[in-house]
Amino acid sequence: DWKEKGAARLVKTEKDENGNVISTHIIKRGVEDFEFGKTLGIGSYSTVVGATDKQTQQTYAIKILDKRHIIKEKKVKYVEIEKNTLSRLRDHPGIVSLHYTFQDESSLYFVLDYAANGELLSLIKKMGSLDEACTQYYSAQILDALEFMHFRGVIHRDLKPENILLDEKMRVKITDFGTACLLSNEVDSQGNKLPTYPQNHRTNSFVGTAEYVSPELLSDKVQGKECDVWAFGCILYQLIAGMPPFKAANEYLTFKKIVKLDYRFPPGFPSRLKDLVRRVLVFDPRQRYDIPRIKAHPFYDGFDWNRKNLWKQKHPRIM
Numbered sequence: 001d002w003k004e005k006g007a008a009r010l011v012k013t014e015k016d017e018n019g020n021v022i023s024t025h026i027i028k029r030g031v032e033d034f035e036f037g038k039t040l041g042i043g044s045y046s047t048v049v050g051a052t053d054k055q056t057q058q059t060y061a062i063k064i065l066d067k068r069h070i071i072k073e074k075k076v077k078y079v080e081i082e083k084n085t086l087s088r089l090r091d092h093p094g095i096v097s098l099h100y101t102f103q104d105e106s107s108l109y110f111v112l113d114y115a116a117n118g119e120l121l122s123l124i125k126k127m128g129s130l131d132e133a134c135t136q137y138y139s140a141q142i143l144d145a146l147e148f149m150h151f152r153g154v155i156h157r158d159l160k161p162e163n164i165l166l167d168e169k170m171r172v173k174i175t176d177f178g179t180a181c182l183l184s185n186e187v188d189s190q191g192n193k194l195p196t197y198p199q200n201h202r203t204n205s206f207v208g209t210a211e212y213v214s215p216e217l218l219s220d221k222v223q224g225k226e227c228d229v230w231a232f233g234c235i236l237y238q239l240i241a242g243m244p245p246f247k248a249a250n251e252y253l254t255f256k257k258i259v260k261l262d263y264r265f266p267p268g269f270p271s272r273l274k275d276l277v278r279r280v281l282v283f284d285p286r287q288r289y290d291i292p293r294i295k296a297h298p299f300y301d302g303f304d305w306n307r308k309n310l311w312k313q314k315h316p317r318i319m
């Protein structure tokens with residue numbers, strides 16, 4: 001198994017059938033270990049480039065951040081959060097894995113899984129809308145990854161089809177954790193995990209993408225795990241409808257629709273799914289369906305939630 005040991009190092013241990021460690025060796029990687037290929041995309045503070053590990057021929061997506069730009073734009077905290085969050089979420093098939101980090105004099109490098117089939121958003125735009133089988137397949141994988149994230153005390157806070165990538169087998173790979181909230185291991189009197197970062201600094205300063213922002217964030221600036229479930233509800237609607245439920249000419253009008261719960265289903269929207277969306281897009285986060293109840297909803301009747309099969313099954317043929 002691989003263990004992150006400090007920056008830029010991964011330790012690979014070989015174990016025998018009884019789980020005893022046979023050998024341990026440290027894998028160090030730096031810029032010179034990779035053959036850089038085409039640019040996959042440009043972010044506000046980063047460039048993502050396809051690259052091949054010269055020793056293993058393994059392909060990765062390397063996210064490169066310019067140090068000066070990070071410092072000038074005061075994004076150091078976001079980079080640290082992205083690194084800490086990705087390190088906590090290693091080993092889930094539905095989350096982009098961080099394999100190495102390293103730096104040189106000008107840049108920071110995140111060596112990530114390469115998602116060969118781009119963003120879920122492009123698939124929705126290309127198809128106009130997905131059928132029930134595809135919606136079930138993609139939403140179930142998102143839900144499984146979300147459940148794991150929350151179990152590991154991570155709130156994504158900006159879940160949206162642009163941040164849901166697809167790998168070569170069309171499996172979901174959630175990315176973009178720079179704005180996540182990392183819950184510490186302490187819990188409050190109700191047993192809810194406390195945020196690691198002081199509320200005043202982190203929660204109030206960050207708001208996700210307008211169309212997917214939860215009402216509780218807009219009204220009382222609170223952001224628990226339920227905000228990711230709200231975003232999931234918007235994505236569930238969008239997979240079938242082709243557009244998110246709350247979309248207006250500008251952010252202000254979009255927020256107005258959210259706080260008034262002003263959305264409607266297009267004709268032909270499957271009624272079982274309507275029922276589920278109605279139970280997720282609920283104002284009060286405490287009344288909102290949580291992940292176990294979503295998984296038990298009739299829309300997923302007969303669906304095999306066993307994690308091994310969920311991530312091995314073939315994706316439904318795209319109509």
Ligand SMILES: Nc1ncnc2c1ncn2[C@@H]1O[C@H](COP(=O)(O)OP(=O)(O)OP(=O)(O)O)[C@@H](O)[C@H]1O
Binds near residue numbers: 041043047096112119
């Ligand atoms: N692991 C990956 N595999 C393949 N493509 C990726 C991967 N990560 C990011 N990309 C692509 O690179 C582009 C830039 O990603 P990046 O995370 O650097 O910025 P962003 O999150 O899209 O933008 P912003 O930082 O403004 O939110 C994305 O649009 C995405 O399509």
Ligand SMILES: O=C(O)C[C@H](Cc1nc2cc(Cl)cc(Cl)c2[nH]1)c1ccc(Cl)cc1
Binds near residue numbers: 079083103
């Ligand atoms: O935590 C570590 O492993 C070591 C460094 C820490 C670190 N060094 C930095 C230098 C700059 Cl200029 C900016 C940030 Cl955010 C920086 N973060 C590091 C290296 C690479 C990456 Cl991708 C992230 C953090």
